[in-house]
Amino acid sequence: MTNHLPPSALRTFFVSGMGTALEFYDFVIYGVAAALVFPQVFFPDLDRLTATLLAFAAFGAGFFARPLGGMVFGHFGDKLGREKMLVITLLLMGMSTLLIGCLPSHASIGAAAPVLLVLLRLVQGFAAGGEWGGAALFGIESAPAGKRGLWGSFTSMGIGIGGIFGSLAFAVVGLAYDDNLVDFAWRIPFWLGGVLVLVGLYVRVQNNAQRPLSKNQTVRLPLLAAIRLRPRQMLLCTGIAFGYVTIAYIGSTFFLAYATQLGYASTQALLFDISLSVAIVISAPLFATLSDRVGRRRVMIAGAIFMAAGFFAFFALVGQHSLPLACSGYVLVGALMGATQGPIPAFLAEQFPQHMRYSGMSAAYQIGAALGGGTASSAATAILIASGNNPLGVAVYGSVALAIVALCSYGLRETAHMSLAELDGSN
Template sequence: MTETDHRPSPKAPPATTARTFFISGFGTALEFYDFIIYGLAAAIVFPAVFFPSFDRTVGTLVAFAAFGSGFVARPLGGIVIGHFGDRIGRKAMLVLTLLIMGGSTFLIGCLPAYDTVGVAAPVMLVALRLVQGFAAGGEWGGASLFGIENAPEDRRGLWGSFTSAGIGIGSLFGTGAFTLVTLLPEEALQAWAWRVPFWLGGLLVLVGVVARSRMPHEERRTDRAPRVPILAAVKRHPRQMLLAIGVAFGYNTLAYIGTIFTVTYAEERGYTSTESLLLQVAGSVAFTIAVPAMAVLSDRRGRKPVVIIGTLAYAAFFFVYFPLVDGHVLVLATLAYVLVNVLMAAPQACIPAFLGEQFSAATRYSSISATYQTGAALGGGTAATAATALFIAYDNDPVGVGLYSGAAALVLVLCAWGLRETFRVPTAHLGTDTVAGTYSTTCSGAA
């Protein structure tokens, strides 16, 4: 079976670095903006707006559980959207995911509060989170592949990391938007101001849709693609798929502890909502700057060293992070957030290329989307809730969260170690038997 070629046709304009970043990174920035504003609202506003019958800490726990519900739909979105991405091409699916994401985000901003319609309010909130999750399930993989499949041979790590940089940019915009609305009086924040970032996110997605509608058309030969790409991928790459799920599980657990739970932690330690969000802004800036640097390092030294060493350092630093924040010295707390995000950038920068390089072109969209989103659902969907529950169980002592992070890091490291090192394998040979033969010997030394 000849595999489907998803590179642009010869008549299409070439994909430059800036063009690829805008299509891949900016679209993901808008998608993650939507996710981060929901996570921040769950930590700051939603306990009072949608779950007022609980006390603050338990209300936050329930709000995080609603946040996690969106992850339930992500594997399904990855499989469905990935299927059509492999069968008919990347472009249509990447436009569709942004439209769905933007529409559901805008509607969240329009929801009535619990005091107005009762239990229907949180039910509608969870329903829209499921829609968001479905769209996000197909977004990340397709955006990553657009960068990887159009990259020069020695820049797949960098071009694939545009989605990771987009995560940082989206987080920066999201935390910045929420920081601004928290400057308003508490009554205004809970009454209407929290809705503004959601409305803005819905409108900004239109910019990404316009950019993606001008993407180069791929050369598509759907008659040569597998009839059911995900089943073909499971049959051809079973080991890689299981290990990729483990990598995604470990990373997403660490990432959502580092971006969502830390907002609640700072507030529990006496920081104001505005201060905790400013700390997140500093971390987002550091993450966005660190991602391309880590990606370039992976193009030169290999994916495995950057992922493994960065993950171990990230998990170890959590036991330093909490005392720095507890000291309530703003400079030290800022340093803590910056370093956590720099270390978090190490695995995230490499994961798009590292996972995408494990699979063949004809099933790559389905493979990377299904595996990453399954791991994200198992890890990221439960991370903030589990961390908050451990924090409560340990009587507001973060040691349980630190141990939880260490366990997630161990899963990530072991699964990353088990995957092939492919940074020197030509794009045309990725996911083929050639990887296990001619190139594996060359690449193994870099691990």
């Protein structure tokens, strides 16, 4: 007999947060490899900066499969249940990651190598598009009263933990192979990711506690219902996702390539990335808890403003070519990033009633993620090239994205102190 008792915080964290950590480990190691390795492995005939631009473009291709994944898994998640979709998304991500680690290089099969890379990246993006919304909702819909922000942030913490695992895997492999990742060592983190996904699958398959879905036979297509009944919320949630994911992927991929461009070693750059992820894991639940108390909008708007200032401070610190100062810059950015990343899952989910929630929040978030994250690293790199390696333009670009986050957050209703029953019954 199925157990519908509310799961504990720890159990929910392992299903929502750690499952997402393993999935986004796979996502992050691709970004790390795109910054450090793939230019030489898949685009060896081009100069380093142009090859990096193309590697980021291949990285961005996966983002354009994310809206489709969000729509497909969101639909069936609203119809059949959240957890079934979480198992499928994790399995797809693990398989594609393992296969990327087995890909021949450009030297072996020519142009077919980057083509296969992009195809597998599309599968990764499709899976990631369904993962985020389902994992976040598992935490939010299981949360005790007054803690939806905190429990929703388990997913945000999982993304940060996945970043730590991914960067740490490359750092350890880099040290073991004397920083020579290009020949063979880059494949090891991808193989490890395929194995680690089995752990996440075990946790999710074993879990049998889920808030029952309401039976609403009148809504055949939840996404169309969300677009028809909540068009303003869909648009503003997409704007928040666009702005946030833009700065998130500037931070997790472009910053890594920028550090190596300044002369920092690959292992040092990975240390910076780990520092940023650790700061997010710590700050995201703190700001999410604050949003439970004072409201989502206040935290999101203040976080966006301070984060914009942090972008300018980051480039000043990293440009000093000092390891402690550079680490401080990454920690600062990660801590401020948590101010928006922490409350986002609950803030977006609360804009939709249960029967269209997975579809509405996933589609909005993933469309924004595709438009923002899919172009962020390439756009930032292009701005850096056009400005003669002056990072000021990149800081302005990030600030514009954060202004969009603040404005769209202001336009949404405050939902932190409404019950799930009130949210589910609202029109």
